[in-house]
Amino acid sequence: MNKIAKLFITFISAITLTLASISSSFAKVEDGYIVLGSAISLTGKYSSNGVHTQNGYNMAVDRINKMGGVKVGGKSYKFEIIYYDDESNPKRAAQLAERLIKQDGVHYMLGPYSSGLTKAIAPVTEKYKIPMVEANGASRSLFTKGYKYLFAVLSPANQYLEVAIDLAVEKNGGKPVKIAQAFEQDAFSQDVRLGILDAAKRTGSKIIIDDKLPKELNDMAATLAKVKATKPDVLVVSGHTKGALTAIRQISEMKVDVPMLAMTHCDAAKLSKQHGKNSEYALCASQWHKNLSYKDKFFGGGKKYDKDFKKEFGYAPPYQSAESSAALLVFKDAFERADSFDRDKVRDALKATDMQTFYGNIKFGPGGQNVAKPMILFQVRCKGDTCENKVVAPTKWASDKFFHPIPPWSERG
């Protein structure tokens, strides 16, 4: 390398360094903007849900900015988000969180997609005392570590399918039931499993099949053959979209008759779209449904959110988008109550959150999880060839009656 080139490189790096230091002093709250940061999966295996999350954030930012922004100290501020692509990789997510905080000078964070990535980022935000409102990390272990700056608008994973067991017991005349379950071996699904174990203990029910599914799994014929042979009262499956799609495909192909089938990730798997009538009667856990009657002044209710979102992005919002939008509403509310940009004051305000959004009531428990919102269950019901998700539990929000037991395959067309 010759001298000129060396000089040139030194020069460039000097400029970059200067710019970097300037930009970090510019960020956070400047020019009437509150800058939030988020590492999000725009590529890699979580990219579709990552995009749902980002769309949810963006929709809320637009809406809040349009409707007067955030009022702090008598002045109105607008939201702005800096995004980085974490490539669905936890290590990368942690690096990016560090970069957002140290280089970009972000003082408030929004969560990434999935429990795994949230787990990777939480220690970083905690270290720098950066309040983070997250909408897509449901794993129970996030809320038992004593994090002080982590707030989740969604219900923790162990609550996903507990209701389903209660429902099965209720349908069984209050008597304990036989449960067959298959869960993927990842943080989220194993938390869902813990919830089932709790529910089984509480109701005195017996778990007769307890299979764990590997990450690469796309064949669960063996589990289903066992289910066929042992005839449980309820079958519970959780393995992200892959688990939901595999289960329905093979249950219908192997003609497995089980009175009740409960799952997670049905709407992310577009279950009724991909499997049509074969998915009918499946019971699915969901954080949100458009038919719920919660309201707020920014999005109106769930149905209006659904309509506006469709208009903006061209598809119906999955709950991942709805909860992401709710995260922004929580931030806005906290800033206004804190009436300051002091991080600890904002944190304390977040801690004291008690509000209703279109997505549900939000109030944070001691671990930062949302304790004010129940999970809902919907059931896939078909009319002719069009299938829809109908809310069946809890009874307060139910639009349809829970159909039980599932008719045997010999009677299904």
Place this chain on the structure above:
Amino acid sequence: MDFLIFQAPMLMVQASMDGILLGILFALIAYGMALQWGVMNIINIAQGDLVILGGYIAYTMYLAGIHPAWGVIVSPIIMYFVGWALYKLVINKVVDRDLFISILATFGIAIVFQQLMNFIFGADVVVAQSGYGTTMLFDNSVTLPNSKIFSAFISLVYAVALVVYMKKSRLGRAIRATAQNARAAKILGVDTEKVYAATFGINAALCGIAGALISITLTLHPYVGLPYTVRSFMIVIVAGLGNLPAVAISGMGLGLFEEFADYILGTEFRIGAVFMLLVFILVYRRFKLSKKREYLK
């Protein structure tokens, strides 16, 4: 550990049938691998990703309203050219080199393919519906999805066709000659460069067929290629190169082994058991070889 399977004979029948039907499909993928391994001395890590790409071709047809079963004809044709292009772009540069280099190169191809598929088709898990229904045996206690029977049947048809082709056709003979001794074949006027390209194309086409079958029997996702690579690698290790009946039998054996491991050890060890078996077989082979060497001494 779960010994339910030994208490219920019907479960045993179910597991065996599932295993054999799936095994035949694995054997098809493995045969492609054995072919190009034998001819070019390349271990293709991207084998599974070629399979998944083939599956996405069938899925795309399904989305366009064409029955995905036609994928077993369309997908190999497209995949042949994908394989051929891959050879011209990358493989021809590593074909005579160290085995390690070809492993690295195909590993790189695998990553590129995964990301491309993720980019084009999205990260969602997808399935194509064949609507073939189910065959029920023994008073409904054993159920066989017709799509699995269909896939085993198609795999067999293609395998037989390929064997005949390799025996009778000019290109087939040229491929076999190159596998035996590339230099001698070259001297006798075989265009080995062409043979290599065709072999890689045929391998990719076989993957395409298998992928189309997987799209209607199992599920597709950009990142599930690796288990197929490992399975075919293992089948080839057991069966040896260029021995189709052995590949078919070891394919079915692996399918059976997987199903029984699933029942007895639990589903979480299904893929793990395959890896364990691989280690065991490699150690056993080494042990046998070292004995042979002792005789030679």
